[in-house]
Amino acid sequence: MSNEHSSRQYEQDLEAIRSRVLQMGGLVEKQFYDAMTCFRTLDAKEAARIIAADVEVNQMEVALDDVCSHLIVKRQPAANDLRTVMATIKVITDLERIGDEATKIARAASTIQQRGVALIAYEDLVRVMGDTAGRLLHGALDAFARLDEKQATRLIIEDEKVDNEFRIVMRNLITFMMEDPRTISMSLDTLWVAKAIERVGDHAKNIAEYVVYIVEGKDIRHTNYAAQHGAA
Numbered sequence: 001m002s003n004e005h006s007s008r009q010y011e012q013d014l015e016a017i018r019s020r021v022l023q024m025g026g027l028v029e030k031q032f033y034d035a036m037t038c039f040r041t042l043d044a045k046e047a048a049r050i051i052a053a054d055v056e057v058n059q060m061e062v063a064l065d066d067v068c069s070h071l072i073v074k075r076q077p078a079a080n081d082l083r084t085v086m087a088t089i090k091v092i093t094d095l096e097r098i099g100d101e102a103t104k105i106a107r108a109a110s111t112i113q114q115r116g117v118a119l120i121a122y123e124d125l126v127r128v129m130g131d132t133a134g135r136l137l138h139g140a141l142d143a144f145a146r147l148d149e150k151q152a153t154r155l156i157i158e159d160e161k162v163d164n165e166f167r168i169v170m171r172n173l174i175t176f177m178m179e180d181p182r183t184i185s186m187s188l189d190t191l192w193v194a195k196a197i198e199r200v201g202d203h204a205k206n207i208a209e210y211v212v213y214i215v216e217g218k219d220i221r222h223t224n225y226a227a228q229h230g231a232a
Contacts, residue, residue: 010075017067021092024060025141028095032200035105036130039193042113050106057099064092083217087210091144094203101196108193122172126194129165133201136162140207152211162201169194
């Protein structure tokens with residue numbers, strides 16, 4: 001009975017952590033959405049608010065890391081359960097880094113606004129790229145919430161779309177700068193935003209990979225697992 005009670009308490013503790021991670025995920029998802037809106041509107045006040053909000057994300061990361069560490073020490077989980085906790089810690093880290101990328105986008109929007117010039121033509125491509133990364137992030141959080149490895153595998157494949165969109169934006173901006181050197185500063189600011197979006201996609205992909213790790217016990221980082229299983 002004691003072991004059964006301990007196991008049940010562990011599951012409750014782990015579920016409480018999962019709930020807090022998803023709360024952090026929701027906050028980070030909104031931060032990214034707000035940053036992309038800020039890139040469109042060039043609202044300096046909104047950019048400052050987004051940057052300040054990153055403090056809360058950082059605090060949540062520290063608090064959740066502490067809770068996970070205490071859970072390991074207190075419950076001493078066995079192999080499968082320990083895998084879940086360790087993967088959750090990695091998810092928390094990726095969420096914090098997505099918050100950092102959202103902050104970079106807000107800072108770039110503020111810089112563009114201070115220059116007093118309009119966004120260049122390729123802003124639409126960047127916004128499309130942001131929409132793709134946003135869907136990827138939302139899907140990764142949903143897959144983590146439901147531990148859906150099939151959805152996670154599909155999302156891993158979809159990250160290639162974000163990478164392709166980044167390459168298109170980069171090529172267009174390089175050509176734009178070569179044709180008109182006066183656009184270099186603005187083009188570089190836009191390129192930094194695109195790179196931040198590309199990194200958001202990478203972190204969302206990481207979260208999806210951790211879902212597969214939790215469910216199947218396979219570390220699929222730097223492998224062609226998704227390509228082999230994506231159509232299944």
